[in-house]
Amino acid sequence: MDSLINLLPEFWKATGETLYIVGLTLLLGGFGGLVVGLGLYLTRAGSILANRPVFGVLNVLVNTIRPIPFIIFLAAVQPLTRAVVGTGIGNNAMIFTIALAAMFAMARIVEQNLLTVTPGVIEAARSVGAGPVRIIFTVLLPEALGPLILGYTFIFVALVDMSAVAGYVGGGGLGAFALLYGWRQFDPVVTWAAVLLIIIFVQVVQFLGNRLARKALRR
């Protein structure tokens, strides 16, 4: 317990880093996922911008990348990370990698959520002369908003999970903190403090997500 009190400054710093990593990856990966997910949805056969080659490429990309365990993905995309971020280690390299992984995971979730929008309402919008861009913003996204919010809530947990391995590439956050001061020092109190905080994070976000989704669905 004393050790935890002594470590409090590091603990809060790690908490801040986790929030930073998860927040930024949610933003970047979430946006990327929305774009790729829309791409998948719009280009699939029978959809408003049906395009077989584009759909095929996106589909294979998502199917290939999504199942790779994150820790392996992290190592595999090192060259790309270095090219884009300038370095393969540290929080920013971590953010890039997580955002990339999250983008492909989220893309499938977005696509599935958009598929819940009945084709009929899209047809109704087309029948009054709405074009694809208008349909995306006035039909697809608003009609799928409830499930989309739940999808983003779901991916948040995955982001917290991925951010915990940042310690392996010289990044910070609660995962690195627990590893460094808890596990390596055989101090379960420190480990459990990190675990507890992560549980609280996830619970709070899940609660907010559920509420927002309910509001969007008006239930």
Next chain:
Amino acid sequence: MTAPTPLVELRNVSKVYPATVKGAPDVTAIDDVSISIDAGDVYGIIGYSGAGKSTLVRLVNVLERSTAGEILIDGRDVAQLPERELRPVRLGIGMIFQQFNLLNSRTVARNVAYPLEVAGREKADRTTRVAEMLDFVGLADKAGAYPDQLSGGQKQRVGIARALASSPALLLADEATSALDPETTHEVLELLKRVNREFGVTIIVITHEMDVIQTLATKVAVMDQGRIIERGDVFDVFSNPQQAASARFVSTVVKGLPSRPELEVLRARHTGRIVTLAFRSDTVDQTQVFGELSRDGIAFQVVYGGINEIQGRPFGHLTLALTGDDVTIDAALDRVRALTTVTEVR
């Protein structure tokens, strides 16, 4: 005098869907259809499920591309127009659907406003028009409600208000009452009648239910396997269908025509010959027909029958069992044929 341009004209239009499974044949959903619909018409298109009705109506506002033929709206061929140029065309064509297809994320008022937003109308202008339309369909008090708080009939009325918001000249109704109970169906059909009468909107009604045609349409086309097999004024097709498929549809609403199983029963019960006579009060004199039959001492018995009214004009069918020698009966029937349509049931 030149005939006015029809509002909608399809010339030799076909729609072939490529096979969905490799090796399977392509699907010809619309097979060389030509049809002409005048402004002010309520044109019914009836056919069984899979006949191609939905495809046909979706070719009119080019939600679906035809694979052959011309589609003229107000004299202009729209079949090959690029998507962007189709948008103003579609603003002039309203559409309502079996499943209503309202936006659940929007209130009733904002659903009705949707086409006006697409048309780029000013906010104040939109508000006025939405209020007008909701008044017309009797839902002014539901402006702030969401679609999932409405009954089916109310949803379809919102659908109608939305379809008419941009003041289209043409309304496409694809099975618009098929998801509604009979009571609500009646209300919606009455509303569509008013749309036609008060706004002069031309309506194309797609349905598999003959009573919808009976209440609403002035003209009808019967579709089967992607083709139009019969067309004409509703009264003519109802009182005297020429094709077997049309007759089957007619028999679902027309009282007095025995169904196939009923015919079997009649056959079994009566030894003589069985004939069905069509009566149209304005052209056929019943007294004369019965006079011809009784003249040669043929014994006849009415075994089935009924009288209907379409657009205020009555017509009916009587099925008779005739006994007597064949030669006499044939001669009598020939004389009756000069007066009306005679169908002998064998």
